[in-house]
Amino acid sequence: RVGVCDCDIYGPSISLMFGSREQPMATEENHILPIEQYGLKLMSMGFLLDDSSPAILRGPMVTRYTQQFLRQVEWGELDVLVLDLPPGTGDIQLTIVQTVALDGAIIVTTPQEVALIDARKAATMFEKVNVAVLGVVENMSYFVSPSDQQRYNIFGSGGGEREAKRLRVPLLGQIPIDIATREAGDRGMPIAAENPNSIVGAEFNRIASELLAKLKG
Template identity: 85%
Template sequence: MSISEEQVKNALKSVKYPGFTRDIVSFGLVKSVQIEKGEVKVQIALATNDPNVPAAIKNEAEKALRTIDGVKSAKVLIDIHAPPAGAGTGMGATRIPGIRHIIAVASGKGGVGKSTVAANLAVALEQTGARVGLCDCDIYGPSISLMFGTRERPMATEENKIVPIEQYGLRLMSMGFLLDDTSPAILRGPMVTRYTQQFLRQVEWGELDYLVLDLPPGTGDIQLTIVQTVALSGAIVVTTPQEVALIDARKAASMFEKVNVPVLGIIENMSYFASPSDGKRYNIFGSGGGEREAKRLRVPLLGQIPIDIPTRESGDRGIPIVGEDRESPVAAEFKKIAENLRKTLP
């Protein structure tokens, strides 16, 4: 009887990551599966300093594999990439000294304007009088350096800490500050994990009220590294009103719920287009999707951001619209979101 890779992964879905309710397959930890004449070999990648974690996963995974009909032997190889000293794992995720609240801005798919939302939200929080940092955690597709109009290279302290770039009252860090415009970030999973850890813990953030993390879309190594090592105050999920975006927004929200990170709310981006000539609203991507999803998740609908030409133009110029035109409808919506977040996370 032949054994398929699908059978192997289905069996491994019964193996939970210690301290989490989520399984090792959905966390993306299973890196390879080899099947030959009833012998199954699986490679799993972990980022942990706790020796009990790989031992527990190896034991449970091999037990699960032996339940598959036709398996003669099962071997699990663990590839460990340890986080930096002092980092927590799983539910033991630790706070970054000097930072009161860390907020992850996430989306289940690309193209919903998540980075634009993260950038303008950070500026709006700063305008309330808070001390704010913004970390671009999208290693493969960094965009914060463009949105803030700076190509300045970060410096390092004598203690080998990275000094963030300061722009519009924010402290910024992005892979875009370290790459040329045409240089792609070609990195394997372990390197991505290491860069993510460095950005969060080896940056001299100083004293901050809020650190906003612009996560890459979807779920994967970067998201797992963050929830394993950093104590998040909560996450915001960005979506558009259309169903195809909402499906992936649910996945993002489910990821945070399963690792016990509170979802602070939904932001519906590209909610509508208001005609400059008569102010009439056009629901280009449908209507009500964000509100329905917020009700389903039992979280607040934090705001509805319209499609707005000045927002795009200001972003291309490297000035977030909230900083360039505080009286615009988009800026007003972000101001409301920022004020409500400050009440939720004082």
């Protein structure tokens, strides 16, 4: 039983990537009912706005929406609630650590140094508020050419592994640049659901299983 809360208020993407344009309903108690898709409970600003409508919000309003997603959504009984955060260490991140008790944080980065700078800041923020970093996931880790199966490290190599060693946490996985994964996301069909036996689908499922085991202790 898993819920996913898209906490990127300014740039929500979960509604597109999970293929739903439904608008959430409200209960008589004024609680928001999450959208259910692929066996997951979902909440995102993308369900409240159309694709061309920007979220033009100052900090206090961003804080309010973030708190509503955490406190007023009728999540029900869940084993895991995943909070998908935007990059940075701003209002959204601070609101979350002040509103709920987190079991841990996962640092997602690409291999190049310019991305690792932000990843380090995020890791430091979580350490300062006593939230354990569970591990590092390296996204866009490499690209395998369909024509000759040659592997190309477009954004460099080893960045995620070095950061994991610096933090003394595991490198949970390396997600390659993959055309099928991008196409599936654009169609609103997560690759782990559409093709769980693909390289990327299998890696996502392995990472999820490892994290669940870690959280259960």
